Amino acid sequence: MKPQRKVEAYQQFVLDCKIYWSTQVYPELQSHYSHLADQAQRSGNKAPTQAREAQALLADSTLYQFYAWYERHLQRMKYSGRMGLVPHFDSERDTLEARLAEADSLDNLQLDPAFQPPRYYTSFDVHQHPKGLAGDSLAGLVYEQASRSTTPLLRRDRDLHHRFTAELLARVRPKRMVDLGCGFGKSTRPFYQEVSGIELTAVDLSEPCLRVAALNARDDQASGVRFLQRDAADTGLEAGRFDTVTSTMLLHELPPPHLERVVAESFRLLEPGGTVIHLDFLVPDPDPFKRFIHYSHGRRNNEPFMEPLNELDLVALHKQAGFTEVEILPFEEAEGTLAPGYRAWRFPWAVVIARK
Ligand SMILES: C[S@@+](CC[C@H](N)C(=O)[O-])C[C@H]1O[C@@H](n2cnc3c(N)ncnc32)[C@H](O)[C@@H]1O
Known part of the structure; x- marks a missing residue:
C-alpha cells in the first residue's frame, strides 16, 4: 500500500x-x-x-x-x-486484511495456528514497532514499509540485499538453501530471483511477515520457494539436506542461549561441506566510541541483544558447534562505505561464514 x-x-x-x-x-x-x-x-x-x-x-x-x-x-x-x-495502515485495515487472507490459499506458505513464539520475541516492541512483528495482523506490511528507511543513506532499496546475495554467490552455488528469519521475504527474494532451480526454504516466527513474503513471491511468480512458520532454533527440517544456510539481520535479534541453538540447528541442517553465511552487525574493532554508539543504538531501537552478540566470541561458538573455517569479514553495504574517509553513521555490517 x-x-x-x-x-x-x-x-x-x-x-x-x-x-x-x-x-x-x-x-x-x-x-x-x-x-x-x-x-x-x-x-x-x-x-x-x-x-x-x-x-x-x-x-x-x-x-x-x-x-x-x-x-x-x-x-x-x-x-x-x-x-x-x-495508525496509517490501521486506517485501511479491512482492505489490507482481505489482501493478506489471500495467502491462505497459497501453496508456498505453511502457517502453524498452534505456534508459540519464544518468550523473548513477544516481551518487548522490537524496533519500537508497537506490538512488535507478530502482535498485529498488519505488522508485516508495516515492517515492509518501515524497512525502506532503516538504512537512511541507502536510497536504492534493493542495494543491500542484492549486494549480500552477490557476496554469497561469489562463495557458494546454492541448490538447497534455508533463509533463517526471512521476515517479509526481502532477504529471500534476491535468491529466488537470481538462482535458477534453487530449492529455497525460508522460516520466520511472524505470521504477518510470512503472509507478506508468500504474497510477494506469488506476485513475483517465483517457484521453488516456501515460507514456513518455524523457530530458527528448531526448524523441524530434514538434517543434512541443505548445502547453504543463511540469515540477514537475525543474529542480533536473538538472546545468547537462543543464538547458540540457532548455530547448532544450522550445523544440523547442513550437509557435510555445506556453508553457513550470516549478515549482521558486528563492530569490527575494539574502538570504544563505535562500540558504545552501536550498543546504545541497540537500546534506543529496542534491540537488547545487539550488545551481547558483539561481546560473544562468534568464531568459538561456531567451532564448538562443529564448524570449521570460520571467518568474520566486514561487509560494504553500499559503494564506498568502508573507505577510511567515510564519516556518516552506518551499521557495522559484517558477514559470518563457516563450513561444516
Ligand atoms: C531484522 S528482521 C530481518 C528480516 C529479513 N531477513 C530481512 O533481511 O529483511 C529479523 C527477523 O527475524 C525474525 N526472528 C526473530 N527471532 C527468530 C527466531 N527465533 N526464528 C525465526 N525468525 C526469527 C523476526 O521475526 C524478523 O522477521
Missing part, C-alpha cells in the same frame, strides 16, 4: 531528519568525542578502551544527549503518532 500524500510527506521528513542525523550530527559527535578523549589524556587520565568508558566520557555531553534523543524519537515518529505507519 502506498501511504497517503500527507503521510508520505511526513515519513519523508522523518527520513530527511535521519539523513541529517547520520551525515551531520554523528560526525560532529565523533569529533567531539575525540576532543574529549584527548583532553582526558592531557589531564593524565587513560584513554577509554571500553564502551562503558566512552559512555562515561560522553555522560555530560549535550551533543550526545541530543544525538541519542533525536535517534530514539525519529524511530518512534516513523511508527507512532498521527502520521506514523501503524
Whole structure:
C-alpha cells in the first residue's frame, strides 16, 4: 500500500531528519568525542578502551544527549503518532486484511495456528514497532514499509540485499538453501530471483511477515520457494539436506542461549561441506566510541541483544558447534562505505561464514 500524500510527506521528513542525523550530527559527535578523549589524556587520565568508558566520557555531553534523543524519537515518529505507519495502515485495515487472507490459499506458505513464539520475541516492541512483528495482523506490511528507511543513506532499496546475495554467490552455488528469519521475504527474494532451480526454504516466527513474503513471491511468480512458520532454533527440517544456510539481520535479534541453538540447528541442517553465511552487525574493532554508539543504538531501537552478540566470541561458538573455517569479514553495504574517509553513521555490517 502506498501511504497517503500527507503521510508520505511526513515519513519523508522523518527520513530527511535521519539523513541529517547520520551525515551531520554523528560526525560532529565523533569529533567531539575525540576532543574529549584527548583532553582526558592531557589531564593524565587513560584513554577509554571500553564502551562503558566512552559512555562515561560522553555522560555530560549535550551533543550526545541530543544525538541519542533525536535517534530514539525519529524511530518512534516513523511508527507512532498521527502520521506514523501503524495508525496509517490501521486506517485501511479491512482492505489490507482481505489482501493478506489471500495467502491462505497459497501453496508456498505453511502457517502453524498452534505456534508459540519464544518468550523473548513477544516481551518487548522490537524496533519500537508497537506490538512488535507478530502482535498485529498488519505488522508485516508495516515492517515492509518501515524497512525502506532503516538504512537512511541507502536510497536504492534493493542495494543491500542484492549486494549480500552477490557476496554469497561469489562463495557458494546454492541448490538447497534455508533463509533463517526471512521476515517479509526481502532477504529471500534476491535468491529466488537470481538462482535458477534453487530449492529455497525460508522460516520466520511472524505470521504477518510470512503472509507478506508468500504474497510477494506469488506476485513475483517465483517457484521453488516456501515460507514456513518455524523457530530458527528448531526448524523441524530434514538434517543434512541443505548445502547453504543463511540469515540477514537475525543474529542480533536473538538472546545468547537462543543464538547458540540457532548455530547448532544450522550445523544440523547442513550437509557435510555445506556453508553457513550470516549478515549482521558486528563492530569490527575494539574502538570504544563505535562500540558504545552501536550498543546504545541497540537500546534506543529496542534491540537488547545487539550488545551481547558483539561481546560473544562468534568464531568459538561456531567451532564448538562443529564448524570449521570460520571467518568474520566486514561487509560494504553500499559503494564506498568502508573507505577510511567515510564519516556518516552506518551499521557495522559484517558477514559470518563457516563450513561444516
Ligand atoms: C531484522 S528482521 C530481518 C528480516 C529479513 N531477513 C530481512 O533481511 O529483511 C529479523 C527477523 O527475524 C525474525 N526472528 C526473530 N527471532 C527468530 C527466531 N527465533 N526464528 C525465526 N525468525 C526469527 C523476526 O521475526 C524478523 O522477521
